[in-house]
Amino acid sequence: MSESGSGGDSRPPRHVQEPSAERPVVTPRDEPDVYLDVPVVKVEEINLEVENLRARVSLQAEVLDLLRLNVGADVALGRVNLTIKGVEAQALLQVRLDNVAHIIDRVMNTIDDNPQILENLTRGVATAVEDLGTGAGHAVRDVGTGAGRAVQDVGTGAGRAVQDVGAGAGQAVQDVGAGAGHAVEDVGTGAGRAVTDVGAGAGQTVQDVGAGTTEAVQDVGTKAVRTAGDVGAGAGQTAGTGADRVVQDVGTDATGAVRDTGTDVIGATRDTEPGRTTQPERAPQPDRGQATPPKGDESREDHGPGEPDEATAADEHRTSELATALARASFRAGRKWLEDAARQHGRRHH
Numbered sequence: 001m002s003e004s005g006s007g008g009d010s011r012p013p014r015h016v017q018e019p020s021a022e023r024p025v026v027t028p029r030d031e032p033d034v035y036l037d038v039p040v041v042k043v044e045e046i047n048l049e050v051e052n053l054r055a056r057v058s059l060q061a062e063v064l065d066l067l068r069l070n071v072g073a074d075v076a077l078g079r080v081n082l083t084i085k086g087v088e089a090q091a092l093l094q095v096r097l098d099n100v101a102h103i104i105d106r107v108m109n110t111i112d113d114n115p116q117i118l119e120n121l122t123r124g125v126a127t128a129v130e131d132l133g134t135g136a137g138h139a140v141r142d143v144g145t146g147a148g149r150a151v152q153d154v155g156t157g158a159g160r161a162v163q164d165v166g167a168g169a170g171q172a173v174q175d176v177g178a179g180a181g182h183a184v185e186d187v188g189t190g191a192g193r194a195v196t197d198v199g200a201g202a203g204q205t206v207q208d209v210g211a212g213t214t215e216a217v218q219d220v221g222t223k224a225v226r227t228a229g230d231v232g233a234g235a236g237q238t239a240g241t242g243a244d245r246v247v248q249d250v251g252t253d254a255t256g257a258v259r260d261t262g263t264d265v266i267g268a269t270r271d272t273e274p275g276r277t278t279q280p281e282r283a284p285q286p287d288r289g290q291a292t293p294p295k296g297d298e299s300r301e302d303h304g305p306g307e308p309d310e311a312t313a314a315d316e317h318r319t320s321e322l323a324t325a326l327a328r329a330s331f332r333a334g335r336k337w338l339e340d341a342a343r344q345h346g347r348r349h350h
Helices: 002-008 098-113 116-241 243-253 255-272 295-302 307-349
Strands: 034-063 067-095
Touching: 034 098, 067 098, 098 116
Parallel strands: none
Antiparallel strands: 034 067
16 A cells, blocks of 8 residues: 555655754743732722823834734723722733744744745845836936926927017117107207297287287377367467356366366366355446446456456466366376276287
8 A cells, every 4th residue: 555655646745854853842931021020909999081082002024025913012092080999919921932933933933944935025025126126217207308398398388488578678778769859859840839939929029019019009199189289279269258258168068088187177276165156246337327337448447457467367367277287187098098008918929
């Protein structure tokens, strides 16, 4: 049976690695790795209020991706309100990690005897690193290319923008210069026309003022001459007919130029001589049966010596006063008329 069994088994013999003398199997020791001994604990009162309490007492061991070992206790409490009174306790804790150490030692021996395990494990890491490097290279190259194109486009756009700005600035300066030239030309033309118009207006104003002044002086002179002629004529008539008839004729002749002034002068003359009347005296009627004396004798009998000379002197004096007053009034009227004419002329031109 042994021959048939050996002849029918085509699988290669399994290689069993025997533990070498240099790596003996770890046997448990008498002394624990962790030892805690609490003989007596006495607590009168414990008031404990805890929220979200988590306590972990464990041993964690990892060897690459081959071994992950967690040994211990993991406790989580939401909310604890604990009150303990009169506590007396005794505790003893002993922890031995011999088996954990033995497990880790076995893993390390397996890796040492079979190094292809690490090769298979690190192959994925190398591929990941290679892919990462390739992607980074492509990314850097793409970024560099994009940055170069962006810089080139920015430079081209900046050059075109500067060119357009320069052209626009030149055109703007040219337009501003042309507009400024036209503006200065228009201002100069307008200023010349304004000066010409002002000079012409000033000349016309001076000419009109001179003409108005000449006409006013001429009119005043004409009226003064007429007034003097009228005064002379009135004075002659007054000397011949009497004071009352002189005043009446002077007032009548001066009505055209100084009507109000002649009226005031006549009133003043009448006020100065209240004793005289304006009506002529009537000669006494002769008695019937008596002869009428001749005119020359009657004048001699009515008037004594010296009376005709005194009356004539009085008439001449009064006539002189009237002429003086009339001349003054005429002068004032002429001056007032001249001022009014000049004022109206100035308003018309303004």
